[in-house]
Amino acid sequence: GAVVSQHPSWVICKSGTSVKIECRSLDFQATTMFWYRQFPKQSLMLMATSNEGSKATYEQGVEKDKFLINHASLTLSTLTVTSAHPEDSSFYICSAHEFTGLGVNQPQHFGDGTRLSIL
Amino acid sequence: AQKITQTQPGMFVQEKEAVTLDCTYDTSDQSYGLFWYKQPSSGEMIFLIYQGSYDEQNATEGRYSLNFQKARKSANLVISASQLGDSAMYFCAMREGGGSDSNYQLIWGAGTKLIIKP
Numbered sequence: 001g002a003v004v005s006q007h008p009s010w011v012i013c014k015s016g017t018s019v020k021i022e023c024r025s026l027d028f029q030a031t032t033m034f035w036y037r038q039f040p041k042q043s044l045m046l047m048a049t050s051n052e053g054s055k056a057t058y059e060q061g062v063e064k065d066k067f068l069i070n071h072a073s074l075t076l077s078t079l080t081v082t083s084a085h086p087e088d089s090s091f092y093i094c095s096a097h098e099f100t101g102l103g104v105n106q107p108q109h110f111g112d113g114t115r116l117s118i119l
Numbered sequence: 120a121q122k123i124t125q126t127q128p129g130m131f132v133q134e135k136e137a138v139t140l141d142c143t144y145d146t147s148d149q150s151y152g153l154f155w156y157k158q159p160s161s162g163e164m165i166f167l168i169y170q171g172s173y174d175e176q177n178a179t180e181g182r183y184s185l186n187f188q189k190a191r192k193s194a195n196l197v198i199s200a201s202q203l204g205d206s207a208m209y210f211c212a213m214r215e216g217g218g219s220d221s222n223y224q225l226i227w228g229a230g231t232k233l234i235i236k237p
Contacts, residue, residue, distance in 0.1 A: 032223055034224070041232075042229070042230075043210060043227045043228065043230050044164075044210070044227050046224065091162060097223045105152055105169065105171055106223070107166040108166075108223075109166070110156075110163060110164035110165075110166075111163075112161075112162060112163040113162040113164075
């Protein structure tokens with residue numbers, strides 16, 4: 001089945017540093033990738049939609065300059081949390097949509113998530 | 120208004136019993152898809168089952184089945200013969216069929232935490 005690799009799975013860093021999270025589709029081409037943030041015991045909150053070769057579409061309330069998204073190829077999207085602060089600590093998870101022409105039928109394939117802790 | 124509603128924040132079920140997790144949805148689209156995902160404590164999202172709005176039969180995948188009642192706009196997940204490993208968060212999600220600008224986004228419910236008791 002379709003596999004999405006997300007790296008790193010866990011990161012702890014000091015306040016003020018930038019953190020890059022990678023999301024790779026290993027055996028399919030992902031025309032669209034999604035970045036979510038999840039707080040404990042809550043549902044997934046969509047941060048942005050990333051389309052290969054174009055600018056990401058951010059959801060309302062998500063700071064574009066804070067959460068930089070790059071989708072430079074059909075298999076890789078990156079999320080960079082710039083100048084991270086403790087309030088950015090969260091679980092970040094990516095998913096990828098494989099375009100097959102089946103439209104609404106296709107499930108999103110998820111990475112295993114990244115637990116980010118900012119000290 | 121909530122597009123996906125999961126009314127059960129948590130459920131305790133005895134091992135080997137069947138369990139039904141509720142999900143109701145709201146959309147004006149004729150074409151849409153409904154998905155269930157499982158999220159164990161480790162965090163990964165595991166796709167379980169899919170139901171299309173035009174599918175006439177309820178979807179089934181092993182011990183999982185989807186009780187799709189279109190007129191009621193409900194898509195409940197049924198897990199038969201529950202196992203300890205079924206303990207997890209379960210999310211219902213919907214993708215609305217759109218026009219050419221559809222980004223295949225999923226709309227998520229709040230989730231139900233299922234705990235299977237031995």
